[in-house]
Amino acid sequence: MSTTTRPPPSLVAAAPLVGAAQVASVEGADAELDALMERYARGEDAAFSRLHAALAPRVLRFLRRLTNGSERAADLTQDTFLRLHRSRGSFDRGATVLPWVFTIARNVFRDDLRRARTEATDDDADGAIDGAVSSAGTGEELALAAEAAHVVRDVLARLPVSQREAFVLLRFESMSVREAADVLDTTPTAVKLRAFRAYEAIRAGLAVREGS
Amino acid sequence: MDIDRDLRPLAGVPDPWADDAAPLPPPALPSALPPSPTRAQVERRRAAAGLASTTIVVGMVLAMGVRSDVHDVPPLELALSVGVALGAACVTWWLAVSGTARASALWSFVPVALLGAFAAASTGHVTSPTPWAALAMCMVGSTMLAAVPLALALFSHRGAFARGVRGRAVLLGAAAGWLALGGMELRCGLGGMEHVVFGHGAGLAVAALASLAAVRWLRP
Numbered sequence: 194m195s196t197t198t199r200p201p202p203s204l205v206a207a208a209p210l211v212g213a214a215q216v217a218s219v220e221g222a223d224a225e226l227d228a229l230m231e232r233y234a235r236g237e238d239a240a241f242s243r244l245h246a247a248l249a250p251r252v253l254r255f256l257r258r259l260t261n262g263s264e265r266a267a268d269l270t271q272d273t274f275l276r277l278h279r280s281r282g283s284f285d286r287g288a289t290v291l292p293w294v295f296t297i298a299r300n301v302f303r304d305d306l307r308r309a310r311t312e313a314t315d316d317d318a319d320g321a322i323d324g325a326v327s328s329a330g331t332g333e334e335l336a337l338a339a340e341a342a343h344v345v346r347d348v349l350a351r352l353p354v355s356q357r358e359a360f361v362l363l364r365f366e367s368m369s370v371r372e373a374a375d376v377l378d379t380t381p382t383a384v385k386l387r388a389f390r391a392y393e394a395i396r397a398g399l400a401v402r403e404g405s
Numbered sequence: 406m407d408i409d410r411d412l413r414p415l416a417g418v419p420d421p422w423a424d425d426a427a428p429l430p431p432p433a434l435p436s437a438l439p440p441s442p443t444r445a446q447v448e449r450r451r452a453a454a455g456l457a458s459t460t461i462v463v464g465m466v467l468a469m470g471v472r473s474d475v476h477d478v479p480p481l482e483l484a485l486s487v488g489v490a491l492g493a494a495c496v497t498w499w500l501a502v503s504g505t506a507r508a509s510a511l512w513s514f515v516p517v518a519l520l521g522a523f524a525a526a527s528t529g530h531v532t533s534p535t536p537w538a539a540l541a542m543c544m545v546g547s548t549m550l551a552a553v554p555l556a557l558a559l560f561s562h563r564g565a566f567a568r569g570v571r572g573r574a575v576l577l578g579a580a581a582g583w584l585a586l587g588g589m590e591l592r593c594g595l596g597g598m599e600h601v602v603f604g605h606g607a608g609l610a611v612a613a614l615a616s617l618a619a620v621r622w623l624r625p
Contacts, residue, residue: 236443257422278438280564280625282447296567297625304621346421365420378568395418 222247223291230290234281245274248290251366252298258361259302261350269305273298292375295366299358299376306354340402348398352391359387360395447561454561455498458554458581459491462588465550472594483590486523490587493519494580498558501576505569512572516579516609520586524601536600543593543604550585550592551608555615557581564625574623578616582609 226247233240252273256266276297284293349357355377362373363384373388374381442450475483493516500512558581566573585608593605616623 234444236445241438254422262422275438276564276625279441280567282442282444283562283565283567283625284444286444293567300567300624341419342421345419349421360418364418375568378570392418 223289226290227288230281230284230293231286234284241278244277244290248294249274251291252294255295255298255361255366256302258349258365259299259354259357260305261346265305269298269301272301272305276301292368292372295362295368295376296378303354341399344398344402345395348395349391352394356387356391356394359384360391363388447565451502451561454557458557458584461553462550462584463591465553466588466591469546469592471591474594475591478594486590487587489523490583490590493523494583494587497576497583498580501573501580502562502565504573504576512576516576516583516613519583520602520606520609523586524598524606536595536597539593539595540600540604543589543595543600544607546592547582547585547589547605547608548611549608550588551582551612554581554584555612559616559619559622562623564623566623567625570620570624571617574616574620575613577623578613579609581616582606582612585609585612 226244229240229244229247233244249270253266253270256269256273257263260266260269273294277294280297284290349360352360358377359373362368362376363370368376370381370384373384377384472478497516497519500515504512555578558577562577586605589605589608595604
């Protein structure tokens with residue numbers, strides 16, 4: 194694994210994952226979510242709607258990325274919240290809710306994969322990518338951004354599920370390596386390796402595009 | 406290789422769904438949710454399952470018949486061997502429920518180590534002219550004794566383990582197996598390391614494997 198290779202230009206113009214101010218507000222929001230889940234586990238049914246409102250968009254986004262933009266992500270999100278509801282009594286005191294919910298979502302995704310391999314339609318994915326690049330600029334910039342997004346989506350779809358999960362959690366969900374390891378039920382080192390391999394595959398895919 | 410440094414460029418990978426995910430309306434709140442137990446109910450259910458398991462194992466031993474040398478064995482020795490098995494069941498269950506996710510796989514070896522120590526310390530008062538037949542009988546007996554506690558443990562821990570689920574499943578099954586082993590101490594007076602490990606401990610191994618096979622039941 195070389196550290197001297199340069200990433201293609203598409204990867205260099207990078208925005209930081211999360212700013213320092215954002216981290217503080219995210220931590221505060223997470224603590225509020227933990228308190229909500231604690232109340233729900235104790236039997237306060239009214240907390241569920243607030244939990245759902247706060248968590249559903251994140252879970253949906255996570256599942257859309259894992260399923261490569263499939264419309265099925267909405268059903269999987271519903272399934273995730275049903276499982277959360279059924280298992281609320283097993284939520285550990287003092288635990289953090291986000292990794293727990295993402296673990297459930299990941300289990301739902303894995304169970305769905307077992308039932309039928311993910312088969313995202315081109316229509317779904319194209320629509321998503323068109324939306325992703327709509328604010329990128331005009332003309333050539335727009336075309337390049339769309340092409341890069343296509344490559345990332347295609348490479349992610351071809352990656353082993355374990356690498357895709359690690360990459361999505363670290364890159365798109367802004368989780369720490371430790372949190373991602375909790376969600377994926379593995380070690381931080383394994384998470385880093387999986388994410389790095391995914392990154393290498395994406396980098397290679399973008400390099401091929403830029404070379405052609 | 407410096408993976409931490411290598412992971413830094415991750416931030417530069419464009420997100421194909423960056424603008425797509427935000428405007429999506431989240432799925433509607435599920436209507437007509439089925440009833441689900443609160444934490445207090447779950448804890449009561451687990452306590453009841455533990456109590457019922459112990460009672461049923463004792464009942465099954467009494468129904469099958471206690472060991473023939475029960476009047477010759479010092480009561481303290483008998484109480485100690487049953488007590489150690491019960492204690493091991495409690496510790497193993499506690500590790501399954503409260504152990505850290507990453508440690509659970511490591512902890513799953515604890516029941517085996519405990520079993521070895523238990524067998525080495527156990528003293529048999531009876532010998533059998535047909536040791537292989539006695540061994541087979543005890544394997545069947547301990548497996549039967551472990552069946553009900555395992556079923557109750559699986560029922561009361563449905564969807565309980567989000568992380569480290571395989572290790573926790575093994576520990577949960579082993580806890581049921583330890584209850585069965587405690588029952589076998591009341592049921593059979595045969596001693597010897599091999600007989601205790603493979604005969605009385607069979608239920609522990611079978612229950613641990615059966616619990617591992619039911620891992621999807623234990624995951625939320």
